[in-house]
Amino acid sequence: MDEKLTQRSVWEKIAAKLSKRSLWMLHYCTGCGAIELPPTMTARFDMERFGINPMVTPRQADILLITGYLSVKTLKRVVLTYEQMQAPKYVVGFGSCTINGGMYWNSYATMKSLDRYIPVETYIAGCMPRPEAIIHSFNELIAKIDRGEANSWKDYYKNYDFYRKNQEHTFEGPIETYNDIKADAALFRI
Amino acid sequence: MEYAKENSIIEMMQTEFPEAHFTVKKERRIEVKMPSGRLYDFAVRMQKKWNFLHLSAISCVDWIDDGEFELVYHFWNYDEKVLVMAKIRIPREEEGDSHFETISNLWQPAKFFERDIHEMFGVYFDGSEDMERFILTDWTGPPPMRKDFITREFALNFYHYREYEPQWLKDMMAAGEGNE
Ligand code: SF4
Numbered sequence: 001m002d003e004k005l006t007q008r009s010v011w012e013k014i015a016a017k018l019s020k021r022s023l024w025m026l027h028y029c030t031g032c033g034a035i036e037l038p039p040t041m042t043a044r045f046d047m048e049r050f051g052i053n054p055m056v057t058p059r060q061a062d063i064l065l066i067t068g069y070l071s072v073k074t075l076k077r078v079v080l081t082y083e084q085m086q087a088p089k090y091v092v093g094f095g096s097c098t099i100n101g102g103m104y105w106n107s108y109a110t111m112k113s114l115d116r117y118i119p120v121e122t123y124i125a126g127c128m129p130r131p132e133a134i135i136h137s138f139n140e141l142i143a144k145i146d147r148g149e150a151n152s153w154k155d156y157y158k159n160y161d162f163y164r165k166n167q168e169h170t171f172e173g174p175i176e177t178y179n180d181i182k183a184d185a186a187l188f189r190i
Numbered sequence: 191m192e193y194a195k196e197n198s199i200i201e202m203m204q205t206e207f208p209e210a211h212f213t214v215k216k217e218r219r220i221e222v223k224m225p226s227g228r229l230y231d232f233a234v235r236m237q238k239k240w241n242f243l244h245l246s247a248i249s250c251v252d253w254i255d256d257g258e259f260e261l262v263y264h265f266w267n268y269d270e271k272v273l274v275m276a277k278i279r280i281p282r283e284e285e286g287d288s289h290f291e292t293i294s295n296l297w298q299p300a301k302f303f304e305r306d307i308h309e310m311f312g313v314y315f316d317g318s319e320d321m322e323r324f325i326l327t328d329w330t331g332p333p334p335m336r337k338d339f340i341t342r343e344f345a346l347n348f349y350h351y352r353e354y355e356p357q358w359l360k361d362m363m364a365a366g367e368g369n370e
Contacts, residue, residue, distance in 0.1 A: 072328065073325075073326075073327060073328060076328075099352065100351060100352045100354060101345075101349070101351070105345070105351075106341055106342040106345050106346075107341060107345060108331070108334050108339075108341045108344045108345055108348075109326075109334070111349065112345075112349040112350060112351055112352075113350060113351070113352045116350055166350070170348075170349075171328060172328065172330055
């Protein structure tokens with residue numbers, strides 16, 4: 001880890017220090033776990049004390065919180081939403097459903113592991129996770145950003161073929177995306 | 191008399207539909223089984239004459255052993271507060287869609303119920319102006335609510351599952367806990 005730290009330029013470290021305390025979260029509330037978000041956001045658990053606030057548009061958001069199961073149809077929207085977000089972007093998979101299908105493991109309509117389709121930064125286990133768990137995972141995320149390890153979003157540009165292949169398998173055909181991922185990768189020098 | 195209201199409704203309907211079979215399921219719930227050809231007439235009478243203004247739902251049951259689909263139409267009367275469930279059976283096609291006539295010209299909401307039944311069970315409603323896919327817009331497989339579609343089998347073949355065999359789980363299963 002030390003080696004990694006020394007590789008980062010001082011500007012990157014400063015940027016990480018600043019951005020870790022100003023995270024905007026786009027909560028994609030598809031699953032039942034979304035019910036745990038209002039207490040997390042509001043006075044009881046108050047995630048704003050960590051500098052995290054909800055954001056309504058993907059383009060201005062840093063965190064994409066997927067709360068639970070995604071049907072194949074919603075997954076398509078999530079992929080498009082994710083591609084629209086500006087890097088660096090962090091996906092937090094919330095609940096067992098995003099990890100391995102959860103209690104919908106034998107459903108024909110829901111996807112099973114989210115990280116086959118978009119790179120996931122942290123997972124929160126539980127069905128459903130309590131606000132404490134959400135806050136805990138956000139703190140982990142903040143620490144990771146500070147250490148310069150929250151780089152899973154680069155994986156999407158690096159291994160786009162892998163993600164694309166899984167997406168096409170599940171959607172049974174190519175999806176219409178509005179972003180040229182390969183060109184973006186060149187832009188980020190990835 | 192018990193079920194006086196329900197019985198008077200049945201009496202009124204029975205005169206026009208002698209071939210239908212009426213039963214009072216419980217208070218304010220009437221079941222009627224009839225030949226499928228009479229359903230449309232029945233629906234017209236329900237709406238225009240007997241004041242059952244609300245079509246709550248259309249549901250479908252797959253009786254795979256009988257080779258039949260059962261369509262259940264739920265009609266609600268706001269004044270009497272009675273629900274009538276009209277049940278009909280249509281032949282179940284193994285390949286392709288089964289067919290039945292639409293009642294969407296009587297009730298607009300029937301369009302949605304019929305589209306839903308079409309994609310979930312594969313029953314095509316002839317005469318409806320819109321039988322596009324409703325919820326499963328991208329689905330290419332067989333209608334998933336049919337009894338011969340094994341959703342577990344499909345999911346296990348189609349999706350990728352994460353390997354997860356931690357030691358505590360192995361220990362637990364070795365001790366004979368958990369199923370399978
Ligand atoms: S993990 Fe549990 S609470 Fe969360 S979406 Fe799935 S079933 Fe619902």
